[in-house]
Amino acid sequence: GESVGLHLPTLSVQEGDNSIINCAYSNSASDYFIWYKQESGKGPQFIIDIRSNMDKRQGQRVTVLLNKTVKHLSLQIAATQPGDSAVYFCAEILIYTGRRALTFGSGTRLQVQP
Amino acid sequence: SQTIHQWPATLVQPVGSPLSLECTVEGTSNPNLYWYRQAAGRGLQLLFYSVGIGQISSEVPQNLSASRPQDRQFILSSKKLLLSDSGFYLCAWTKGQAKETQYFGPGTRLLVL
Numbered sequence: 672g673e674s675v676g677l678h679l680p681t682l683s684v685q686e687g688d689n690s691i692i693n694c695a696y697s698n699s700a701s702d703y704f705i706w707y708k709q710e711s712g713k714g715p716q717f718i719i720d721i722r723s724n725m726d727k728r729q730g731q732r733v734t735v736l737l738n739k740t741v742k743h744l745s746l747q748i749a750a751t752q753p754g755d756s757a758v759y760f761c762a763e764i765l766i767y768t769g770r771r772a773l774t775f776g777s778g779t780r781l782q783v784q785p
Numbered sequence: 786s787q788t789i790h791q792w793p794a795t796l797v798q799p800v801g802s803p804l805s806l807e808c809t810v811e812g813t814s815n816p817n818l819y820w821y822r823q824a825a826g827r828g829l830q831l832l833f834y835s836v837g838i839g840q841i842s843s844e845v846p847q848n849l850s851a852s853r854p855q856d857r858q859f860i861l862s863s864k865k866l867l868l869s870d871s872g873f874y875l876c877a878w879t880k881g882q883a884k885e886t887q888y889f890g891p892g893t894r895l896l897v898l
Binding site for chain 2: 679703705707712713714715716717720760762764772773774775776777778
């Protein structure tokens with residue numbers, strides 16, 4: 672299968688626990704952020720997004736928190752399930768460049784233990 | 786609904802051979818299109834993006850090129866592959882101005898031997 676994230680930082684959690692995945696971004700001009708989930712051998716899937724005029728947004732079992740002061744983004748997954756095991760990437764839009772292309776973080780592997 | 790296709794899914798090519806990867810989007814018009822490469826253990830590196838037919842922007846100097854012959858078709862090419870071109874190639878689309886979220890295709894795994 673796809674060997675995505677062989678050397679990525681790994682978060683291991685028990686099934687049913689909550690997971691928190693963190694991401695630091697570098698550009699204070701970024702005003703749109705996205706979390707993606709990538710399963711082995713597949714393309715990234717959109718999970719949730721947040722704009723810089725917000726500090727929290729909730730979806731189904733997921734919450735994204737944005738702290739612009741320290742340029743930090745987190746993804747919280749409630750009641751983690753085995754199907755949540757994947758590599759998670761945060762991405763930011765560098766609006767000032769005008770090119771509307773995403774810059775991705777290096778990713779975190781989430782392993783859910785049954 | 787919109788869908789994005791990539792082919793082939795897997796490709797093994799010898800060093801020095803040409804390359805052509807294709808990406809097509811259905812269910813939308815005038816999308817922005819993107820090519821990314823993902824090496825093992827790494828995030829996604831943007832290679833090219835296109836805001837319209839014949840309009841290509843290159844992000845990094847490399848052995849690859851891109852073309853957009855039709856509104857919903859994006860092609861990644863090389864005249865002579867290098868070992869370092871191996872990786873997982875992802876195509877993505879976005880509606881553009883009003884919506885920045887990029888949606889990804891299933892990817893093409895390229896192994897250059």
